[in-house]
Amino acid sequence: MKVKKRTPKIILTIIFIYLLLPIVATFLYSISTSWINTVLPEGLTFKWYAQLVFNPEFLNVVLRSLVLSIFTTILGLVIFVPVIFYMNIYNQKLKAKMRYITMLPFIIPGIILVTGLIQLYKDIPIPKIVILVMVLSVMSLPLVYQTLNNVFISKDFKSMFEQSQLLGYGPVKSFMFVIVPNIKTGLIVSTLLLFSAGLGDYVITNLFLGGNYITLKIYMYRLMAVNGNAGSVLTIIYFIMLSILSAILIRTTSKAKKG
Template identity: 25%
Template sequence: MKQSKVWAWIVFGLGALYFLIPLIATIDFSLKIRKAGYTFDAYSAVFADPRFQQTFGYSLLIGLCTIVVGLVIVVPAAYYVRLRAPHLRPVIEFVTLLPLIIPAIVLVFGYIRLYNSSSFLPLTNSNLGTAILLTFAYVALGLPYMYRAVDTGLRTIDVQTLTEAATILGANQLTVIAHVIFPNIIIAVLSGAFLTLAIVIGEFTVASLLGVQVFGVYMQNIGANRAYEPAALSIISFVFTWGAMAMIQLLSRFAPKTAARTD
């Protein structure tokens, strides 16, 4: 027993070193912009750059829009499958996994071909249209995580009983979803939302090919002609992503402790 614990700690230590050494090296490099010693000048330059403020703010806005659109699509769909059509669950799960199988570059080229200037709906001709395409592309990329988070939340509550009780009291389906189901799965919804936001912040391929200046594109452009600022941006992005993961872990402590329902 003691020997197995020793080997477990050795494996854990090797895994931790595998992830921590590159991170520490990146932090160390980002602080050496001056030869005199460690300094936060690279971080100051990044935060003072108007392009950083613009692209990061735009990515946050697109991320929030993506979360809203994703919830409007996923919550009713997952609720309907859970309540009325459980036989469709394998099909829905397969469809929601497609964004993990189909490369993002295929998705964006399909958008460009369908919505270019010569199509019946030339969305790529305007900033608003491009933002709409970008939002729906991110909804697709975040679909596997959002759907599974919502589906997990629905498994922790008695959807059938809650729906019947609300219906007896005169609530329609929209009211049931908005005022009964949604508040009971809010922790799961927030978990999916944070995962989606982390994906949007770091995404590059779709935004680059659509010609949109988002945070991921800004990071790539900075990395092409500077040395220390890209390292600082990597740490900032890392902190943001792990902050989102920490929020998921924190919120999971407040999740309902009832056993998951699989029927």
């Protein structure tokens, strides 16, 4: 079968427009004075942006989301990096079990997970926000595992780690001098993935903490119901934040492939 050279290009362009259109519309809506019965907005204004940015509640929401994301990232890295390192260097057999575990976040629906968590922790005096951070870290396991494991199988890290010790360094220094610099790309990508998992979660945070801990994502949905323009502003801000994260991700990974 002969496919015209232009066909894939046309299809891609249509998909691109289809995906871009809602964002353009949201952006237009976020800068419109009023857009109800007309094809295009009646007037343009940045007042919704000013209103949102100077709203103390908004700053609180951003701060909360940041706290959640940063702790999710730190916890995720502290737990996963040593485990994935250990599996690759000392106990490859564990990887088969790990592959099974990494499937679990896809299998268990959010609602069941949250119900289970509430049941499990209802009598244990740990702040719910701590549990949320732990859950969000664990839910990011599949992505982090895949990323770091790929880095570890790309080179003979076991021999490198052993060689460093043979040359006189202890295990901790060997890890810092030989392992960390060579898994840097994987660490950056994992950090960003964990960070965006913390930033982007709605289902688990909303179900688990509800109104007690309003994050950016929850605030966005609530605002949308009250004021469409302000909701659009937040959506655009959120979109820009994720775009920056994605751009860093793409740059980091493409550099690693070249280098």
